[in-house]
Amino acid sequence: MNLDKVFYQNFMKNLFADPCEVRYWDGNVVNYGEGEAQFRIGFNEPIGKKEIISDLSLAFGEGYMQKKIDIEGSVQKVIESIYRKQDSPLNQKNPYVKWAKILSNNIIKSKENIQYHYDIGNDFYRLWLDETMTYSCAYFKSPEDTLTQAQINKVDHILGKLNLQPGQTLLDIGCGWGELILTAAKNYQVKALGITLSSEQYTRVLERIQNEGLQDLVEVQLMDYREIKDRNYDRVVSVGMIEHVGKEHLEEYFSTVKNLLSEGGVSLLHCITGYEESAINSWFNKYIFPGGYIPAVQELVSLMASNRFYLIDLESLREHYTRTLEHWAQNFEKSLPIIQKMKDETFIRMWRLYLNSCAAAFHCGNIDLHQFLFTKGVNNSWPLTREYLYP
Template structure:
């Protein structure tokens, strides 16, 4: 009875603050509508589930859905919008619901375990909802009307053009995924490439794809930590990897990149960033949910910390491009693919993991669209080079 009385008060509070397209159905047959046209239905199977709802942080709501404490029906984009509005209208973005800066312990063992948790779900799982080249990073919609496949190839070409990759040059791709970038670099740009990953599944499939393309003499895929790479490379790319590095480890990460880069080389870091100046996580418990269920030990720096860490490590920033709009669209397409192919995905993974990824992909699209997170491509070179070695303008990137 205690929780039911609290629920009545909470319902009145929410109705007063916002007209949400939400219907609430309880285990005892009671029903509450929060507008005349509800599109999202939250089903509460038992009274013990109510605390998740009455403190509707994104972490609480997400946890309740993933663990089966709440069932939710409706379009996934509307589900995310309703959940975010509930959190925003009923919670203050301070304290544990604010943009907390988390300094997480990192070491090789923990980093390797985190990578395997996220990327070794199964190759078939990712193949269902990614593009045909299995590129799991922000696409580049030059005109806004490209297909996902077209936009992913444009992203790779955009990166390789920015770093001025030329035939015969050596390229290191840190966090190479399933090998799409190194394949393109070898096939179209004539480079000799090394791709590294900590994911055994990615390593196996990328190696097979290289063999099938007849590029084994020009591309090597290694199961290797970036801290263990030796030698020098004319060009270095890191796409969607440094989110796993850690805030305190950024200077060491960029120092390692500098040590591996040729004196006249160029490097590109493409990664997600926080929009909080103190590198805080996404508000209302969104970061807590992702850390718990999706990216263990992940940390997002603000772009200012990225640039500061690069400079401290002896790298000069040459160009910075914000692709936030592009990632909102990319994640939106992934989320749509996920919904449209739900039967195939449920056959590949259990219900718990299905629910995690369902809300994660749609939630990421919302976060990028609403400036909770951003993403930047940062082009750099070794500090101290003569000005004559630098390009006059950005025109070459689009020629």
């Protein structure tokens, strides 16, 4: 392979905001930046210049997965250093970074995409999620909160925002392992339906409903939200699901929610957001979330308005997601002895990179997490202040 050493030197020199040490495949060690190295990068073998130029995120992501690259130090801090370097070759404006093609997520494709990520196995997720098996941003009332407590806080925060009343009906689009619908039934005496495209999640939720004797109040279905017919709900909630909808189907999502909500009904959307419209990068699309798309805040607000929804509350939980991901990454590393018996080294490195790069992206503000609360039409009976949220 014809390697351009000058290209590599210039490339690495501009990559990080912090001083670092780079060991090249020929044993040569170079320090970049002034001061003591904050981390060390090791190239066990070169990645071709053509691969880097054609798709940087894929080249480096696969390079780490395949042990062409090693990182000594915090993976999260390394990625944060890249994000904080404004002119880094890996920042979002660079032409080297390729974004995934936006494809249509029809019902069949959506099911395939969800099963790719969520049907890895409940035993795997149980190792590093919290006791409630909640796989979305937690809510830390205190820095000392455990992950389990923060996830309980999050569910309580969402259900409180919805101002649920006994006897109401609730639909959870993308219900995960069921914590929200089960809590809603037990604490608020509402009738709840959860839907998911993951067979692993569906099986677990069904077990929980039966084990807790909630068959009269809680139902779960293995189906796409677009397949629900002739039913209306007082409340519709969706947590961490719309990121899988895809840009082409955002309008379809909101029009479907409008049809499912009763007049004056309330919906809460909890989702990852961007400040610009952007697909996910090609590495994430190939290995983590096929068909994923992070909508922009203004994109979502515009779609709410065009569907005659009234936005009544908007809250950012960005740093809550940073903390959540850091907990997940720590739990993942603590569970490595068990995970190594279940998955190969390529998978482990892929998952480590995924969790740490997401934590870095939230902490640096590349992406955000918002909760949108909106009503179908005018709802003049809604509480005048937020005091109802904090009794």
